[in-house]
Amino acid sequence: MAMYEMLMPAPAPPPINTERYARHDDNPVQRTAEQPVSTFSIDVDTGSYSNVRRMVQQGQRPPADAVRTEEFINYFDYHLPAPASRHTPFKVTTELAPAPWNAQRQVLMIGIKGYELPKRDLPPSNLVFLIDTSGSMEAPDKLPLLKRSLALLVPQLRAQDRVSIVVYAGSAGLVLPPTPGNQHDTILAALDRLEAGGSTNGGDGIRLAYAMARQAFIAGGSNRVLLATDGDFNVGTVDQRALETLVGDARKSGVALSTLGFGQGNYNDALAERLADVGDGQHAYIDSEKEARKVLVQQMQGTLLTIARDVKIQVEFNPAAVAEYRLIGYENRLLRREDFANDRVDAGDIGVGHEVTALYELTPVASEAARLPALRYGTAPAPAGDAREIADLRLRYKLPRATQSTLIDTPILATSATTRPSDALRFASAVAGYADLLRGGGGLDGWDWEQVRATANAARGKDPDGLRGEFLALIDQAQALTVPAAAMVQTGMD
Incomplete structure (x- = not known):
């Protein structure tokens, strides 16, 4: 028995979470x-x-x-x-x-x-899907969800639109050259062929994506790269400042950049948000097909037309x-x-x-x-x-x-x-209270979970998409995650 136990392989260590978030402190009074x-x-x-x-x-x-x-x-x-x-x-x-x-x-x-x-009045769009197909994208909530998400956008595309698909994994590749938007089957087939494998070369991918955007550039239209990824660019152009410069220069020439985040474990939120900011685009995180429909169908007009x-x-x-x-x-x-x-x-x-x-x-x-x-030597009371x-x-x-x-x-x-x-004001205030409590609380005069939930519930109003009802459930789930930990600290059990 002891010999058998010695031959048993050691259990695999849990995956290391390398997600990155930019540090920020709450605004002061x-x-x-x-x-x-x-x-x-x-x-x-x-x-x-x-x-x-x-x-x-x-x-x-x-x-x-x-x-x-x-x-x-x-x-x-x-x-x-x-x-x-x-x-x-x-x-x-x-x-x-x-x-x-x-x-x-x-x-x-x-x-x-x-x-x-109305969607029919939108100017023509030139879209480049820049897709991370590195090995880490194999998980169900990454490339498979990404492909289903972008597939929701395709039926909205028109003959006057143009779509290209660029992938990056070890080296950048062109999967679909600029193609009329009404060729839905061709675009969907190109998405369906994508597979994960290799390391991540985001820098080369971005350069190729911008080359496709310039090739199909529509004067007076919407020209945009949609970057979909789960994490870092760890091969090629890895310096964040260099990436920001690349994205900023492209923005000045008329090509914007939006980012779509997927998956967990190595998600670089800080970089995804920053690149979208520099690229005059939006940053969204897709955690489900419902969220994909919200971002890529219901709200896509706002993304396409500034x-x-x-x-x-x-x-x-x-x-x-x-x-x-x-x-x-x-x-x-x-x-x-x-x-x-x-x-x-x-x-x-x-x-x-x-x-x-x-x-x-x-x-x-x-x-x-x-x-x-009051200050001892400073400004007198307000006049x-x-x-x-x-x-x-x-x-x-x-x-x-x-x-x-x-x-x-x-x-x-x-x-x-x-x-x-x-x-509207009451519900927005409740959302701010929820965020404050998740960040540790103390910013809103000790407003607690029960009070935040009561305010949100009373101001719920019409909820056709169920997002406000989901928010109420999140309050309960977040309270269960935070209150026990707070109680342990107070009793010296941490």
């Missing part, structure tokens, strides 16, 4: 009298939410840095009003109400909604009305004050039908809930003044072919505050 201006770039990405959802549903506590609150908030549709015509690319709305977590604070919700456009570029938001708070404020999320989208009016500074883009939502937590001057202690305006909201954007930005300036009046917040 700002005293309005000292720092009245807040500036940031909009963000339409949603990859953080679906990636964290995958972890929670698998019973895994997500790393704090995997949680980007703005991507959680922007995952959901808040049914914001759209502009009346295409002459204005988007409509801006605001709402001011008591914060669900503390009635002595307020939440300012800023919403942007792009105009809608209606406003370099969209920046700047809010100047009135120190006579607001003692303190904090931007919830957007930590890696912050801009310097002088960047707002500098048209050479890149920012996020909005596509057809896109919604962007941002939340600020405010502490009114009359509130006793101020967080920052008395006209408190009829809470803030001045400024947005800058460029039309797709413009080089100079357009300014929208809207004062936010104290009289706009409501004591009966909309379902």
Whole structure:
């Protein structure tokens, strides 16, 4: 028996998780009298939410840095009003109400909604699928799911569209040269032939993909590379700065880049998000065919047609009305004050039908809930003044072919505050609370899981796609993952 045991092979070690997330700290509370201006770039990405959802549903506590609150908030549709015509690319709305977590604070919700456009009216698209077929892509939630996901996009393509397929695994290869979009069977057959094997040469793959995009370039159309991968580029061009330069140069020549993440274990979220940012594209994470349909069917128009570029938001708070404020999320989208009016500074883009939502937590001057202690030698208390305006909201954007930005300036009046917040504000606040708790809690006055769930449930509203009901279930699952660990720490059992 002992001899038999000696001959038994040792169990295989568990796979090493090499997923990478960019570190970020929550935005700090700002005293309005000292720092009245807040500036940031909009963000339409949603990859953080679906990636964290995958972890929670698998019973895994997500790393704090995997949680980007703005991507959680922007995952959901808040049914914001759209502009009346295409002459204005988007409509801006605001709402001011008591914060669900503390009635002595307020939440300012800023919403942007792009105009809608029927699919038949979209300009022609030149798409290059850049697909990772390295050996690590064999898992069911990687290349097999990727192929089924892109297959959902194919039936939407038209004769005026063009599709190419480039793969990379050890060396880059052209699977499908530029092909008319209505040749659905040809495109689907090329996808079906893909198999995983080899190491990853993302750098060479990107260069070949951009060569195909240039070959089939459509002037006045949408020219975009869709990069689908599970992880790092570990052969070839591996330096991130070199990749960013490559993607940035292509963006300037009219070819955008969006990223689609798949799988787990070696997923490089930080790189996928950054490349999409530099490439004027969107970053999404596909964890199921349902998510693929949401991203590649329901929301694909927004990906294909950009209606406003370099969209920046700047809010100047009135120190006579607001003692303190904090931007919830957007930590890696912050801009310097002088960047707002500098048209050479890149920012996020909005596509057809896109919604962007941002939340600020405010502490009114009359509130006793101020967080920052008084300074001994510093700024005196906020001067008395006209408190009829809470803030001045400024947005800058460029039309797709413009080089100079357009300014929208809207004062936010104290009289706009409501004591009966909309379902949209309450649900978005609950999503922000969920993200805060996943990151460790403490950012929203001790708002707990039960309170977050009650707020979300009361504001659930119509839920035709079931995403809000799924969110309620995620709250319960995440609470089960985090509360026992917190209890162990408190009792000294960690």
